Amino acid sequence: MIRSVCAAGLALLLGVSLAWADGKWLHIRVDEGGEDGERVRVNLPLELVSEILPLVEADEFHRGKVRFDHTDFDEVDVRGILAAVRDAEDGEYITVEGAGENVKIRKQGNLLSIDVDEDDEKVRIRVRMEVLDALISGQENELDIAAAIGVLGEKAHGDLVTVESDRESVRIWIDDKNEAD
Amino acid sequence: MSPDTKRIVLIAGGFLLISAVTIGAIGATVFDAGMLVVQVREEGGSDVSIKVPAVLVHAAVRLVPNRCFEEARAEMGAEYDRVRPAVRALWRELEDVPDFVLVEVAGRDEQVLVRKQSGRLVIDVDSDRERVHLVIPLRTVDSILGRLERAA
Structure with a gap:
């Protein structure tokens, strides 16, 4: 009897551990430049974020979704733009080459890449198309942030955003580890 | 015999x-x-060290008159009602997550470390002016939040 109870307990413990081993973690790392620069590390279990987001109620944030009814984005069809990007063929869509700043937005397979190169700063953003799909999966005039986070947890792995400059270095990424590198 | x-x-x-x-x-x-621990050491000032078994806090939470929680709820206002489900879920979900460092800030003048460790939230703030060490059993927070909820 005791053996059976111990075995069941161990199996339960192992099951919980394995379930969490599959869980993804969102990491944020900010390193300010200079000797006195601040170092910030944030680690968030995506499953926790997915559970909490639908319960957060704020002005335009409701059940994990952001509504655009009364915001400055009213004039911009955000969902339309995201849908157009999702349905477009692979290629480089926007290239801006200016004095001190280059911007490139391109789609390669399942990945949307945004590269911004300034004189003293480089920004790289990588978003999987499934995340955009999830983002626009709700009703009109709303973005489903909770669904996008859910897809991030299922599909995403690696860097989402990196910013490199003389002043600071920022990295936002997803992996299976519960601690930052 | x-x-x-x-x-x-x-x-x-x-x-x-x-x-x-x-x-x-x-x-x-x-x-x-677990134990609820509050330690505050100010530079050139007072030292506060409180260590209370969480079971005593749970018992105290049950003994505090409902009126106190009702007043607390009233002071928090409607804003708390909006975030209440999320806050409650956050503390409950945290119990199921393996131990991890939630936030770590290392500056020249101040170090902050917030981590979940063995069913407790541990907060350490270390600066030139003060040193703070908090250990909060997650279940203790849940029992307080539960009592606040019932006071509605």
Whole structure:
């Protein structure tokens, strides 16, 4: 009897551990430049974020979704733009080459890449198309942030955003580890 | 050994066994619930150190009159009602997450570390001016939030 109870307990413990081993973690790392620069590390279990987001109620944030009814984005069809990007063929869509700043937005397979190169700063953003799909999966005039986070947890792995400059270095990424590198 | 002595030995043995089990159970309960720790050490100022078994906090939460929680709820206002489900879920979900460092800030003047460790939220702030060490058992927060919820 005791053996059976111990075995069941161990199996339960192992099951919980394995379930969490599959869980993804969102990491944020900010390193300010200079000797006195601040170092910030944030680690968030995506499953926790997915559970909490639908319960957060704020002005335009409701059940994990952001509504655009009364915001400055009213004039911009955000969902339309995201849908157009999702349905477009692979290629480089926007290239801006200016004095001190280059911007490139391109789609390669399942990945949307945004590269911004300034004189003293480089920004790289990588978003999987499934995340955009999830983002626009709700009703009109709303973005489903909770669904996008859910897809991030299922599909995403690696860097989402990196910013490199003389002043600071920022990295936002997803992996299976519960601690930052 | 005479029958009387045998009876006394048996009664004494039984009493010791029951005492040991009771003390063990109390110890296990206190250990399981953890300790609420608040330590604040100010530079050139006061030192505060409070260590309370969480079971006592749980008991105190039950004994505090409902009116106190109603007043607390009223002071928090409607804003708290909006975030209440999320806050409650956050603390509950945290219990299921393996130990991890939530936030780490390392600056020249200040270090902050917020981590979940063995069913507790541990917060350490270390600066030139003060040193703060908080250990908050997650279940303690949940019981306080639960009581606040019932006071609605």
